[in-house]
Amino acid sequence: MGRVRRALTGPSAIAVLVVAVAGVGFGLYWFQPWKLWQDETVQEALPGAVSTPAPPASAPAPAPSDEPSGQSAPATGPHTWASGELISHEHATSGTVKLVRLADGSHVVRLENLDTSNGPDLRVWLTDAPVRRGRAGWHVFDDGKHVSLGRLKGNKGSQNYALPADVDPSDYRSVSIWCDRFDVSFGAAELTRA
Template sequence: MKVNLLTTATTTVLLMGTLSTCLVQSNAVLANRSDSNTNPQSQLIASNIVLSGMFVTTEQDHPTKGKATIISEGGKNYLQFDSAFDTADGPDVQVILHRNNTVPVNLSEKDYIILAPLKNRRGTQRYEIPNTIKVNDFKSVAIWCREFNVTFGYAAF
């Protein structure tokens, strides 16, 4: 009986030790998983975002959608459109920064600055913002046809 009691006690101690080791290891795995969402690399990318907004259509015949983001990278600012960006076709289409958070169909020259001609009417694209432009002076980005003075859509920041 003493041998059986000693064997049972030893087995219990070994099982408890193994069980506590498993719990410590599983807690470490869970901690690593939650840290992966806040790793320094993802924080670095997120910290580069200066402003962002979703496009809304201004002129119904020229629907515009997608996301616009201003990021800071290497001491420079860039305007990026995401892969969902899509706008209508037109002559002399420009990417502009506008001083207000809403952009009318027809523009007044004092309210905007032309950043660049639109590269593509669909998909991801990037535009460098010259250092002479103070990003905080502008509240939105717009897609605008210079020839007919028609705003297709804008994204407020």
């Protein structure tokens, strides 16, 4: 009995216990399994798409325009340059992706009605890779040219991700919800020019 008690409280037993606790802690940090049950919804409006309310009935009439009769100033609102539907890869994923040119000439990737799983270290990537269905499409997005547009703001909702000024959107053909920790796509969309 004394020998068993010494074995359970000896230095080697304590070392094994410390290694086991450290292994469990590392596994929890690395996989973050609780995120599978936590949803984060983010609803952002498209930049520059704010509608102008109609003037009240008592407002004065607008001043005459210097524009010649029959001509108006060009529309300066956002324009969808390309779009696509998200397909599922490692996790069930749905929604629409739009590459939008804003009035100031900048571009954003817009995720609309996104619905995917939460996970550790999810990013939004603009890539030059083709979108493939099934397991064949899980790992292709880091093989070629890609730009990380930042961390996924929420696994549900509609969100905007600005393209850096030096990125030419015509060099890219797809968007992936990319898990940087495990180098795998949760879902992706092939972009088709509008």
